[in-house]
Amino acid sequence: MGVSTLYRLMSLSGSSMVFRAPTNLGVIISGEKVIVIDTGYGDDKARRLLKELKSLNKQVIAIINTHCHADHIDGNKYLVKRTGAKVFAPAKEISYIENPELYMRTFFNQARPWFPKGTKFMTAKPSKVDQKLAEGEFEINNITLRILDLPGHSFGQIGILTEDKVLYMGDAVFTKEILNKYPLVFYIDIDSLMTSFSKILKCDAEIFVPGHGEILTREELEDTIDYYKEKIEGINQAILDLLKHSAGISEIITRLCKRLNVPHTFEQYYLAKTIISAHLSWLVNHGFIEIELRNYDLIFKLSKK
Ligand SMILES: [Zn+2]
Structure with a gap:
């Protein structure tokens, strides 16, 4: 379907929208109220989103985080401070969202990290989560969402399926462009990733929003998942x-x-x-x-x- 314009709201289907900042942030409209999915890295991204929503007289009442990575949660603090929005996140990701240092320590076997001079590791500002999300239906402000557990890229990542048949996938799937650009893409559990791929393919969605890059139709998604699986198999083979x-x-x-x-x-x-x-x-x-x-x-x- 192509890449949406940077810092502009793009309608996907019904009340489901996307705002590329440059992480793809989900925006679900319910009357004057708005649910935001992920908040990007750096306050300027959250600020641009808020400005756009204010110009449409929309009020952010909830933030849903797909997973704990800095480019998905760093804007939480800015948005919460200015809107009072409640933050929702999958149970297994909450400790990391509230304590980004704990997440950083996963790269160091829990030891206190050492960072050589000049290292630019993306770390998020801590933010409080108000409510945990479990797999299944979730209702908020007359909007019914379906939460899908999609681990593999992170321990407890979720996807959010709207009534408009739009699935916000977080980083469960990377687009071909990203798979071609980076020799290694981030995942922590290959079996979980494969189970998540199957679940995504089975779900009742027509439009698929990855965390980064272009929005996918079902056909493009199928093609992308095949391509991603080949890449993973290629790395397994290279190690063997x-x-x-x-x-x-x-x-x-x-x-x-x-x-x-x-x-x-x-x-x-x-x-x-x-x-x-x-x-x-x-x-x-x-x-x-x-x-x-x-x-x-x-x-x-x-x-x-
Ligand atoms: Zn991620």
């Missing part, structure tokens, strides 16, 4: 190829990132380590590789069977 000789995680990271041409930065290193760990976990749990403790180091090798 390089494990013809057993290797520790550092060596696997180095060799895979070199092969994929991952940018050589601290941020990319931390992200890559998590993404590659998700692949190693999948390959171990599905019996393709085995782990051995050797000289206080975890060594991965191909399974004998």
Whole structure:
């Protein structure tokens, strides 16, 4: 369907809209009231959204966060302060939204993070969540939404399906443009991601809004998910190829990132380590590789069977 214009409200179907800032923020209109899905990174994005909504005499009464990542939640604080909106989020993401430092610590095995000089890791401002969301129907201001659990990109991510058959997917699916641009995209659990893909394909939506990039029709979504699955399988295969000789995680990271041409930065290193760990976990749990403790180091090798 194409990419919407930056900082302009675009109608998708009925009362379901999108505002690209540049994260795709959902906007659901109910009379004078508005529900916002995700709030972008940096106060200026939330400010632009609020200005646009005010010019239409709309009032933000609720914010729903799809997941805890900074580019989806950082504007919460700004919007809540100026509108008094209530914040709703999936139960498993709340601790991270309220304590972004805790989320940052997931990249450091819970230890206090060390950041080399010049590291620009995106961190959100903490914001309070008023109510947790569970899978199923959720009614607010005469609008009925369906909440879908879509984990895989993050631990407890959700999607929001509107009565207009629009599904706001958070980062459950990345568009082809993003999959082509970044050699590694972020996910933490490949089995969960696959289950989420199936759920998205089965749901009663016609328009699919990813967290970033172009809005997708059903046909485009099917094509995109196939493409994404191929990319994931390609990385699994690349790891199996390089494990013809057993290797520790550092060596696997180095060799895979070199092969994929991952940018050589601290941020990319931390992200890559998590993404590659998700692949190693999948390959171990599905019996393709085995782990051995050797000289206080975890060594991965191909399974004998
Ligand atoms: Zn994300």
